[in-house]
Amino acid sequence: MPKAKLESQKKAPKTKAKVAEVEVKVPGPLEELEQKHERKNVLMQGNEAVAYGALDAGCNFFAGYPITPSTEIAEILARELPKRGGTFIQMEDEIASICAIAGASLAGAKALTATSGPGFSLMQEGIGFAKITETPCVVVNVQRAGPSTGMPTSPSQGDIMQARWGSHGDSPAIVLYPDSVKESYELTIRAINLSEKYRTCVVLLLDEVIGHMRESVLLPDLRKTRVISRIKPNVPPHWYKHYDKDQKYLSPLASYGEGYRFHVTSLTHDALGFPTNKAAEAAEMMARLRRKITYNIRDLVQIESHQMEDAKIAIFAAGITARSAKAAVAIARSEGIKLGLLRPLTIWPFPDEAVRKMLQDVEAVIVPELNQGQFIREIKRLTRDKSEGNVVGLTKVNGQMLTPNDILRKVKEVM
Amino acid sequence: MKNYEIRLSGSGGQGLILASIILAGAAVIDKRHVTQTQSYGPESRGGSSRADVIISDREIYFPEAMNFNCLLALTQEACDKYLFDLREKGILIVDTTHVKNIALAADNTYELPFTDIAIERLGSAISTNILALGFLVRITKVVSEKSLEISLKQNVKPAFVDLNLKALQIGYDLADQYTGGNQK
Numbered sequence: 052m053p054k055a056k057l058e059s060q061k062k063a064p065k066t067k068a069k070v071a072e073v074e075v076k077v078p079g080p081l082e083e084l085e086q087k088h089e090r091k092n093v094l095m096q097g098n099e100a101v102a103y104g105a106l107d108a109g110c111n112f113f114a115g116y117p118i119t120p121s122t123e124i125a126e127i128l129a130r131e132l133p134k135r136g137g138t139f140i141q142m143e144d145e146i147a148s149i150c151a152i153a154g155a156s157l158a159g160a161k162a163l164t165a166t167s168g169p170g171f172s173l174m175q176e177g178i179g180f181a182k183i184t185e186t187p188c189v190v191v192n193v194q195r196a197g198p199s200t201g202m203p204t205s206p207s208q209g210d211i212m213q214a215r216w217g218s219h220g221d222s223p224a225i226v227l228y229p230d231s232v233k234e235s236y237e238l239t240i241r242a243i244n245l246s247e248k249y250r251t252c253v254v255l256l257l258d259e260v261i262g263h264m265r266e267s268v269l270l271p272d273l274r275k276t277r278v279i280s281r282i283k284p285n286v287p288p289h290w291y292k293h294y295d296k297d298q299k300y301l302s303p304l305a306s307y308g309e310g311y312r313f314h315v316t317s318l319t320h321d322a323l324g325f326p327t328n329k330a331a332e333a334a335e336m337m338a339r340l341r342r343k344i345t346y347n348i349r350d351l352v353q354i355e356s357h358q359m360e361d362a363k364i365a366i367f368a369a370g371i372t373a374r375s376a377k378a379a380v381a382i383a384r385s386e387g388i389k390l391g392l393l394r395p396l397t398i399w400p401f402p403d404e405a406v407r408k409m410l411q412d413v414e415a416v417i418v419p420e421l422n423q424g425q426f427i428r429e430i431k432r433l434t435r436d437k438s439e440g441n442v443v444g445l446t447k448v449n450g451q452m453l454t455p456n457d458i459l460r461k462v463k464e465v466m
Numbered sequence: 467m468k469n470y471e472i473r474l475s476g477s478g479g480q481g482l483i484l485a486s487i488i489l490a491g492a493a494v495i496d497k498r499h500v501t502q503t504q505s506y507g508p509e510s511r512g513g514s515s516r517a518d519v520i521i522s523d524r525e526i527y528f529p530e531a532m533n534f535n536c537l538l539a540l541t542q543e544a545c546d547k548y549l550f551d552l553r554e555k556g557i558l559i560v561d562t563t564h565v566k567n568i569a570l571a572a573d574n575t576y577e578l579p580f581t582d583i584a585i586e587r588l589g590s591a592i593s594t595n596i597l598a599l600g601f602l603v604r605i606t607k608v609v610s611e612k613s614l615e616i617s618l619k620q621n622v623k624p625a626f627v628d629l630n631l632k633a634l635q636i637g638y639d640l641a642d643q644y645t646g647g648n649q650k
Contacts, residue, residue, distance in 0.1 A: 064646045090491075091492065092494050092497070094487070094490055094491045094494045094500070094502070119508070203508050204505070204506055204507065204508060205505075260503060260529065260530075261502065263504060264499075264501060264502065264503045264529055265490055265492075265501070265502040265503075266488060266500065266526075266529075267493070267498070267499055267502050267504070268499045269503075342590065367589050371529075374528055374529065375527070375528050377527040377528075378527035378528035451529075452530060453528070454528065454532065455527075455528050456532075
């Protein structure tokens with residue numbers, strides 16, 4: 052049986068949550084898994100997993116505008132948040148939703164919203180606001196097919212580049228992408244953790260199929276799961292700087308209502324949060340936004356290497372397409388074809404190092420994706436000494452999934 | 467057992483997705499790996515609807531059924547569309563209330579007017595899905611009937627549990643009658 056190995060790019064700081072992820076990843080009869088973890092399996096939907104992941108990470112504020120295929124997230128949180136002392140607000144639209152969660156976060160809440168493509172487009176402005184004001188929040192985008200309202204109940208991976216570049220002004224991005232119901236739970240917790248740690252808006256991308264799919268899930272032990280909350284300032288209020296550059300790019304964050312007075316503006320600002328046009332201050336702010344990501348690549352990037360040890364041909368795929376790819380790998384291996392899969396759990400920042408290594412190790416890379424070629428541009432960007440011809444795309448945009456056979460056919464074409 | 471793939475197909479409003487959730491829930495109680503996916507249009511009634519359940523002893527990679535071990539078709543359109551993806555020696559169960567032509571004779575075909583039976587014995591077509599599910603489970607034995615009943619109680623509103631348990635039982639009985647009680 053293929054043993055899936057979950058690894059961070061190089062050696063990321065080992066958190067307890069990560070260890071738990073590796074353990075539970077071992078496939079086998081459910082009974083064995085249950086005994087090993089002394090936990091019960093449940094049938095759970097991807098959207099449900101996101102909602103419960105959010106609650107378990109301490110999310111206590113949701114503002115949103117329900118939209119297929121993400122509606123269940125709002126539905127469950129509308130029911131569960133008030134029970135736990137949290138707040139659920141259905142806003143008039145997605146622009147208001149993103150603004151509401153940014154505001155709630157500034158008042159100390161762990162805030163999240165969920166949407167799909169049309170709403171995600173409307174939220175871009177607010178996402179940029181959260182990024183420039185370094186306000187922690189999480190946006191879940193359960194992708195649907197097609198531009199505009201497209202096909203609400205069909206899968207697509209069309210928002211990969213939008214999640215990176217959707218917001219104007221050259222802002223940084225952290226985007227996570229699960230491939231199963233269980234991982235949707237884990238990555239929701241991780242998204243909230245990262246948003247709190249790096250004080251930014253983190254995006255969680257889901258495929259429609261993952262959001263709506265139900266699977267038998269053995270959730271990780273909450274006691275072993277690390278939940279991160281923002282660092283609070285330990286200085287008296289009059290010394291507090293909302294954007295403190297001395298704190299290694301992860302500065303403490305005060306909340307409104309705690310006695311700290313600070314100014315928040317979406318204009319380029321100085322350390323105290325007041326607007327500035329000075330070149331030096333602007334450069335400092337932009338550098339801080341960038342370094343939060345680039346100095347912490349190893350903490351942010353997570354990849355899964357599936358049967359890559361001796362692979363001659365590799366597949367690079369994320370989300371539901373990676374599930375098709377895993378099935379394709381199993382079939383190919385049974386036919387003696389040395390096929391492997393590299394799967395990013397964090398798609399932005401892009402796992403450059405792992406992809407470069409993959410390009411060195413294998414003869415060809417196949418990039419299947421449910422769009423007209425978004426990931427493949429990133430892979431081609433990293434082909435230095437190799438010809439781009441070794442990177443082959445495979446796309447599908449008709450609202451259906453790529454099947455294992457689709458991928459296998461492409462593998463045999465390039466062999 | 468390797469993957470056992472089941473497709474429940476028909477039109478929106480027939481309760482196929484609920485039936486698939488109950489079936490998948492039963493598989494979890496049986497401690498099997500399971501995925502349940504669905505495909506439907508934006509409308510809540512009408513339009514084609516299908517739900518796939520894959521049950522396995524190992525981790526399931528691709529969650530969509532491709533070569534079904536069992537196909538339940540409640541409409542002519544669904545039967546025409548999916549019949550050719552039925553595996554060799556696969557089990558075909560059709561509702562003859564709506565399915566009048568079967569394009570290809572499958573090895574194991576079960577034909578019954580499930581909708582008519584539901585109307586006649588339960589007073590409405592609303593429980594056709596559960597009735598057919600009971601039939602399917604007794605024929606395929608893909609999950610234990612005990613787990614199926616627990617799962618049904620977990621997934622159906624309390625007020626409708628009795629009606630649905632009755633529908634399930636009718637489904638079981640129909641299967642026994644159909645096979646003369648000799649189903650292995």
